[in-house]
Amino acid sequence: MANRNRFTATVSMSAFAVSLAAMATPAVAQDVDPNVDVETLELRLDEAVLKEIPAIESGLSTLKILAAIGPLLGLLGTVTGMIQTFQALALFGTGDPKLMADGISQALMTTVLGLVMAIPLVLLHSFLAGRAQGLVQTLEEESAGLIAEQAEKGHGHAG
Numbered sequence: 001m002a003n004r005n006r007f008t009a010t011v012s013m014s015a016f017a018v019s020l021a022a023m024a025t026p027a028v029a030q031d032v033d034p035n036v037d038v039e040t041l042e043l044r045l046d047e048a049v050l051k052e053i054p055a056i057e058s059g060l061s062t063l064k065i066l067a068a069i070g071p072l073l074g075l076l077g078t079v080t081g082m083i084q085t086f087q088a089l090a091l092f093g094t095g096d097p098k099l100m101a102d103g104i105s106q107a108l109m110t111t112v113l114g115l116v117m118a119i120p121l122v123l124l125h126s127f128l129a130g131r132a133q134g135l136v137q138t139l140e141e142e143s144a145g146l147i148a149e150q151a152e153k154g155h156g157h158a159g
Contacts, residue, residue: 038151045143052139056132060125067121074114081107 085103092099 036150038147038154041150042143042147045146049136049139049143053136056135057129060129060132063121063125063128067118067125070114070116070118070121072114073117074111077110077114078107081105081110 081103083103084106085100088099088103094100
């Protein structure tokens with residue numbers, strides 16, 4: 001079942017990459033005058049790629065912030081649990097370990113929950129950031145190909 005979900009996600013991301021590349025570079029190529037110079041084409045394609053980057057990278061910063069907040073929330077719970085433990089010690093002394101166990105349990109549970117939240121988010125962020133970087137690289141490669149094609153056409157007309 002996990003392999004099928006991973007395959008579906010990969011197919012979805014690949015379809016997204018194909019449609020995004022199809023939207024960005026050919027649309028620009030169709031709008032470009034066949035007699036346009038290579039420098040102008042390069043600037044237009046760079047502009048088109050730059051316009052697509054925010055859409056490709058959307059949500060990555062939110063994911064990164066959530067991954068960073070998880071351990072901080074765990075640390076906050078750890079501190080409050082330890083404060084509770086020391087308050088119980090101050091009020092009742094060290095005679096009853098059950099009084100300390102509640103605060104220590106709270107401290108450990110919040111630490112675990114913070115890590116359980118953060119670890120998958122860090123991994124997901126890393127995976128999606130790599131995919132976004134790959135998409136941007138694909139767009140840049142396609143635009144370089146269009147520029148090279150236009151340069152070859154330009155040299156063909158001159159010769």
